[in-house]
Amino acid sequence: VSAERGIFRVRARAVVLAMGCRERPRGALDICGTRPAGVYTAGTAQRLVNIDGLLPGREVVILGSGDIGLIMARRLTLEGAHVACVAELMPYSGGLKRNIVQCLDDSGIPLKLSHTVVDVEGERRVKAVTIARVDDRLQPIPGTEVRYPCDTLLLSVGLLPENELSRQAGVRINPVTRGAFVNDQLMTSVPGVFACGNVLHVHDLVDYVSEESAHAGACAARYVQEAAGLAAGEKDLPGAATELPIEATGGVRYTVPSFVSPGRMADTMKLRFRVGAVYQDRYVSVYVGDRRVSHRRKPVMAPGEMQEVTLRRADLADARPGDTVRVLLEDE
Ligand SMILES: Cc1cc2nc3c(=O)[nH]c(=O)nc-3n(C[C@H](O)[C@H](O)[C@H](O)COP(=O)(O)OP(=O)(O)OC[C@H]3O[C@@H](n4cnc5c(N)ncnc54)[C@H](O)[C@@H]3O)c2cc1C
Incomplete structure (x- = not known):
């Protein structure tokens, strides 16, 4: 819908959901x-x-x-x-x-x-x-x-992501964030449908929204180009289909994204998350399978402040299908 044209129909190979959130x-x-x-x-x-x-x-x-x-x-x-x-x-x-x-x-x-x-x-x-x-x-x-x-x-x-349209489109919704489950490309469970900003998870600051939205736009554009290439007979990128689930545990309420593909993620990727209570002097750890690949001390973490940790592509080099990436808080 637009103010100028009323209701109209657009054919698209990719859609970026960016409907924001509403106040409770x-x-x-x-x-x-x-x-x-x-x-x-x-x-x-x-x-x-x-x-x-x-x-x-x-x-x-x-x-x-x-x-x-x-x-x-x-x-x-x-x-x-x-x-x-x-x-x-x-x-x-x-x-x-x-x-x-x-x-x-x-x-x-x-x-x-x-x-x-x-x-x-x-x-x-x-x-x-x-x-x-x-x-x-x-x-x-x-x-x-x-x-x-x-x-x-x-x-x-509180703010509620505006996901009525997403649900209608069959997008799988994370009950914790009330936004879509997405992979490292910010693509939802419906191929070609991407999500970013407050409709994905509620952000503290617009700066994070802008960064995430630029990434979603770039991924959607690449998806369209690749879809056109595939239609012309090109082969899919190696490893693109293998996705590892990212599990939030041990004090971490959720992560965005929820899946990562070692075959196609960028060299580094920001995993954003929120904690469920106020924590002092804890370590944010990331495990790939049984291997700890990141361990950073944080003096204070609170539910109101979005946290982030960087995941490197190299960390996932030895990951096997069936491995899980786990993000959790540890005492030491
Ligand atoms: C009330 C409020 C105040 C805020 N103040 C600040 C601040 O001062 N500083 C700061 O850094 N952050 C602030 N934030 C944080 C906020 O997360 C970001 O500023 C940012 O605006 C979120 O961007 P967005 O694009 O995800 O959503 P929005 O900016 O909310 O944009 C979503 C847009 O989609 C439209 N839309 C929804 N559904 C449909 C539909 N079906 N069809 C067509 N259009 C649709 C909406 O009308 C809206 O224009 C505030 C958030 C809220 C809710």
């Missing part, structure tokens, strides 16, 4: 209370302030410490609003450390970890929000409630 809305959260005006996703508030020049409210509580929520805490403060606090369900922030320092600490905005919103008051407009501490099972602890009179509640509670 309030309906996806179980928050008690009324449904007044003044509850926004952080991205909507960002649009109102940055593009429409409107201030969504004057006294604000933010639920969730994703990067957009943190950035909006600072932005609203600079615009003259007061941000009472940022409440985060988990015992760690979902955003980048630098955003916590620059957007909250510098303005004296408290970050309340292991807290959630338990009540929203207001008939036409938000009047107050109550937050409470949660226990290990993320359930509110009675008696810990604090009521914040305010006119606005911003939600920064």
Whole structure:
């Protein structure tokens, strides 16, 4: 679909999925209370302030410490609003450390970890929000409630890759990232369909998206050229069909890509991943079969910060069919 041409049909030998992600809305959260005006996703508030020049409210509580929520805490403060606090369900922030320092600490905005919103008051407009501490099972602890009179509640509670089209196309989706499983060429389980950016996995920074997207575009173009060559009778590249699965384990939640072909990967490749908790002084290790090919110390790793490790083509030289590439955290 395009604004200029409406619905139209394009024949293509390759498609790059780049539909981005959407914010998790309030309906996806179980928050008690009324449904007044003044509850926004952080991205909507960002649009109102940055593009429409409107201030969504004057006294604000933010639920969730994703990067957009943190950035909006600072932005609203600079615009003259007061941000009472940022409440985060988990015992760690979902955003980048630098955003916590620059957007909250510098303005004296408290970050309340292991807290959630338990009540929203207001008939036409938000009047107050109550937050409470949660226990290990993320359930509110009675008696810990604090009521914040305010006119606005911003939600920064996660982003969901926009994969309805991908599912329709039969693309296999990774339940952890909610994006496609891809190989080192960023090709999905459907030949000729590639994916990059936030539709593949949620990125912290646009710089990584740009890098990944350039790679997806180059791979899609090469796929089209090779498909044309094959149609003209050329032989497939040696080793292209052999793919090793990449397994995320030992504290690593997922990796992108999920498969690598030693026969056709570039000399080096970045494996991007996220960890499932906050870790200090751990080693990120990569094994090919039983052989450890990479072992790097990381002082701190947190779920909100995307990590990367470089895999070299030479590391896979001795890999046998059936081997797995494993990425995991080790104590030493
Ligand atoms: C609200 C928000 C604020 C952010 N702010 C920052 C920031 O300040 N700095 C930073 O570095 N990163 C920021 N990010 C991180 C973000 O990951 C990147 O900035 C980047 O925009 C992601 O690029 P993308 O191309 O994957 O997705 P997007 O930029 O979201 O692009 C996807 C596009 O696809 C379109 N689309 C979706 N479905 C269809 C369809 N079926 N047909 C046609 N078009 C479709 C969408 O309308 C959209 O225009 C932010 C992310 C969000 C969600």
